[in-house]
Amino acid sequence: MRVLVGVKRVVDYAVKVRVAADKKAVDLANVKMSMNPFCEIAVEEAVRLKEAKKATEVIAVSIGPKASAETLRTALAMGADRGIHITTDLRTDQELGSLSVAKILAKVAEEESPDAIILGKQSIDGDFGCTGSMLASLMDVPQCTFAAKIDFDASTVERETDTGTEIVKFPGLPAVFTADLRLNEPRYATLPNIMKAKKKKIDAKSIEDLGVELSEGNEVLEVFEPPPREAGILVEDVDGLVDKLKNEASVI
Amino acid sequence: ASTLVVADLDGAAMGPSTLSAVTAAGEIGGDCTVLAVGDAAAAAECGTVDGVSKVLHAATDSYVGGETVAGAIAAAMASGSYTHVIAASSNLGKNAIPRAAAKAGASPVTDVIEVHGEDTFVRPMYAGNALAKVRNSDAVKFMTVRPTNFDKAGTGNSAAVEALSMDADAASPEFVSASQSESDRPDLSAADVVIAGGRGMKNGENFGMLETLADKLGGAVGASRAAVDAGFVPNELQVGQTGKVVAPNLYVAVGISGAIQHLSGMKDSKTIVAINKDKEAPIFSVSDYGLVADLFDAVPELTEKC
Numbered sequence: 001m002r003v004l005v006g007v008k009r010v011v012d013y014a015v016k017v018r019v020a021a022d023k024k025a026v027d028l029a030n031v032k033m034s035m036n037p038f039c040e041i042a043v044e045e046a047v048r049l050k051e052a053k054k055a056t057e058v059i060a061v062s063i064g065p066k067a068s069a070e071t072l073r074t075a076l077a078m079g080a081d082r083g084i085h086i087t088t089d090l091r092t093d094q095e096l097g098s099l100s101v102a103k104i105l106a107k108v109a110e111e112e113s114p115d116a117i118i119l120g121k122q123s124i125d126g127d128f129g130c131t132g133s134m135l136a137s138l139m140d141v142p143q144c145t146f147a148a149k150i151d152f153d154a155s156t157v158e159r160e161t162d163t164g165t166e167i168v169k170f171p172g173l174p175a176v177f178t179a180d181l182r183l184n185e186p187r188y189a190t191l192p193n194i195m196k197a198k199k200k201k202i203d204a205k206s207i208e209d210l211g212v213e214l215s216e217g218n219e220v221l222e223v224f225e226p227p228p229r230e231a232g233i234l235v236e237d238v239d240g241l242v243d244k245l246k247n248e249a250s251v252i
Numbered sequence: 253a254s255t256l257v258v259a260d261l262d263g264a265a266m267g268p269s270t271l272s273a274v275t276a277a278g279e280i281g282g283d284c285t286v287l288a289v290g291d292a293a294a295a296a297e298c299g300t301v302d303g304v305s306k307v308l309h310a311a312t313d314s315y316v317g318g319e320t321v322a323g324a325i326a327a328a329m330a331s332g333s334y335t336h337v338i339a340a341s342s343n344l345g346k347n348a349i350p351r352a353a354a355k356a357g358a359s360p361v362t363d364v365i366e367v368h369g370e371d372t373f374v375r376p377m378y379a380g381n382a383l384a385k386v387r388n389s390d391a392v393k394f395m396t397v398r399p400t401n402f403d404k405a406g407t408g409n410s411a412a413v414e415a416l417s418m419d420a421d422a423a424s425p426e427f428v429s430a431s432q433s434e435s436d437r438p439d440l441s442a443a444d445v446v447i448a449g450g451r452g453m454k455n456g457e458n459f460g461m462l463e464t465l466a467d468k469l470g471g472a473v474g475a476s477r478a479a480v481d482a483g484f485v486p487n488e489l490q491v492g493q494t495g496k497v498v499a500p501n502l503y504v505a506v507g508i509s510g511a512i513q514h515l516s517g518m519k520d521s522k523t524i525v526a527i528n529k530d531k532e533a534p535i536f537s538v539s540d541y542g543l544v545a546d547l548f549d550a551v552p553e554l555t556e557k558c
Contacts, residue, residue: 002340011378013493013494013513014512014513015512016381017378019301019382026377028383038494056486058450061476064506065537083402087416094384097359097361098350098360099353099354099357110507111393124378124379124494125374125378127362127363127376127377127378128362129346129361129362130349130350130353130360130362131350132350133347133350133354133471134344134350134351134353134354134360135352135354136351136423137322137350137351137352137353137355138354140423141423142319142423142424142425143317143318143319143347143351145318145346145347146343148488156428157425160343161343161344161430162342162432162441162442163439164431164439165426165430165431166429166430166431167428167429167430167431168425168426168427168428169424169425169426169428171422171424177519181487181488181490181495181496182486182487182488185487192298193353196398207522208533215357215359216359217358217388217389217393218359218360218361218386218387218388218389218390219386219389220385221372221385221386222384223377223383224383225381225382225383225385226376226380226381229524230537231538231539232524232539232540232542233541233542234536234541234542234543235541235542236549237543237545238543238557239557240539240543241543241554242557242558244541245541245558246422249502249522249523250558251445251501251502251522252500
């Protein structure tokens with residue numbers, strides 16, 4: 001089985017983002033960037049399949065600016081075998097939308113013919129949460145989204161739902177999987193593996209070279225910060241708290 | 253406009269998030285048709301929602317996943333003319349809307365919190381730390397709406413139910429089993445009350461104290477990333493940007509300092525209570541009621557008195 005795994009470079013989860021002065025986007029200047037946390041889970045799942053000798057090759061793909069190569073290196077240091085970097089100068093948090101990303105990934109999948117494609121359930125910048133389902137749709141394959149556990153021997157996936165989890169049996173591979181939080185706990189890349197990753201191959205090509213026509217129906221008119229939450233009050237003791245919750249907020 | 257609202261069904265009943273999706277459709281305007289995939293009684297219930305002119309019922313006993321519902325949306329679009337396809341940002345909506353949009357060559361607008369006319373919507377990005385006003389130019393606009401931002405539509409209507417035939421999707425998985433959370437506690441993402449613990453809880457056993465309080469208030473237990481990273485509780489309890497985003501009526505943060513990534517996941521809660529012995533903790537800047545106290549004294553006392 002060959003596994004294609006998507007990795008996205010996003011603003012680090014611990015950064016408090018600020019809206020740029022022109023109110024057209026979030027300011028990305030001098031902001032710490034990292035691999036999208038859900039993509040880390042996807043890479044971990046793919047690498048574990050390799051370690052369990054179920055996957056023969058793990059290919060990491062990233063779409064983004066030059067610096068996305070660093071994110072690919074992280075995936076290689078975690079254990080992916082090689083990388084594909086689709087380069088673009090478009091902002092991947094809002095200019096390059098999920099339909100375009102799905103089209104690019106579908107093209108990469110056509111060239112690489114993986115058996116399983118594992119993506120994060122969403123990226124923590126744009127927060128659309130669409131790419132996995134849209135890629136599966138374009139490829140006409142099952143979408144095993146919000147995966148909490150994947151069993152490739154039984155062709156089953158345990159999925160997060162609104163009220164708990166469910167187990168479904170997917171008709172077979174190829175299929176697209178999206179990683180939810182409890183699928184696994186991703187490893188940290190160790191120094192020796194980071195050194196080894198430098199020797200692994202990353203193929204870079206532009207979206208134009210790939211021959212994909214972008215289509216974007218969404219135009220961001222304005223980006224703004226939500227109204228701040230007004231600071232509340234300090235209560236003296238538990239009695240004071242219970243009183244406020246009962247009589248003022250009426251929540252208990 | 254002419255909207256197609258994809259209903260959330262819960263077995264033989266209509267899911268309440270459908271009512272919010274119909275309200276969002278009403279804000280766009282025009283005619284509203286509801287698409288119900290699954291049980292007939294649930295489809296009939298969709299006809300009672302005010303503002304609905306017609307219900308399309310695609311009957312199936314099989315697993316209703318994104319593949320099947322996207323197929324039903326395509327069948328509905330072939331049988332009628334719609335300008336918008338709308339669903340709640342539920343499991344069903346999150347699976348079906350992008351799949352159907354890709355088939356139609358459209359770019360979905362997800363998690364909409366405000367409707368500004370037929371083509372302009374506000375949606376959160378960066379876990380709600382920024383809001384984007386987005387204009388969509390697709391011929392048919394595909395969107396999911398966040399149920400907590402739209403009032404529930406009233407009921408009492410009696411719209412006609414029409415059968416819709418759809419083709420089975422070969423890619424659709426089969427249902428095997430479902431498991432609800434082990435306890436009687438409500439699911440974290442849907443709970444009215446959430447009691448969450450942080451690093452200040454010191455260990456996993458102490459979370460028992462929060463469970464007792466949660467049970468008394470009919471709520472769920474959550475945790476900060478710090479508590480999950482420290483191994484106190486499993487990561488499915490994590491509230492935050494990389495965990496679950498919750499917006500209950502009451503959120504009680506116990507021993508949580510309030511890292512930005514945690515605040516992103518809970519700041520839309522209606523009433524926020526913080527209990528922390530560090531009066532400088534950032535959590536107090538977003539809380540309605542703060543109590544500077546040792547949680548090991550305050551939580552048992554609160555449990556007894558509330």
